[in-house]
Amino acid sequence: MQRPGKSFRDRQAHDVSNLLQVRPVVMFDEWAADQDPEFRSVFYRELLPELQREGKTLIVVSHDDRYFDVADRVIRMSAGRIAEEVKPSGKRLYRSSRYSTRHAVTGALR
Numbered sequence: 001m002q003r004p005g006k007s008f009r010d011r012q013a014h015d016v017s018n019l020l021q022v023r024p025v026v027m028f029d030e031w032a033a034d035q036d037p038e039f040r041s042v043f044y045r046e047l048l049p050e051l052q053r054e055g056k057t058l059i060v061v062s063h064d065d066r067y068f069d070v071a072d073r074v075i076r077m078s079a080g081r082i083a084e085e086v087k088p089s090g091k092r093l094y095r096s097s098r099y100s101t102r103h104a105v106t107g108a109l110r
Contacts (some may be wrong), residue, residue: 009039010103026051044070 044067
């Protein structure tokens, strides 16, 4: 049921705000994928860092590598397994011998 008078973006922001008030760990699964480029940037560059400063643990699933630098670490998945784990600085923490760059990426913010 839609709330009258509010845009989809406003409803999403309201829903996320309510969720974050009670959850110490929050997962965003491709949450910004359908957003306009301006809001996507705000989501990754402003909203997520602010939540991190507030002490939230964030797990962010994204294929959008333009924002991986925001993460404390980037975990690449392949066939449901961790294929590689790196810090945004490029320092590799783990790499499977079966790693392929074609697969989904999960960014994690502490």
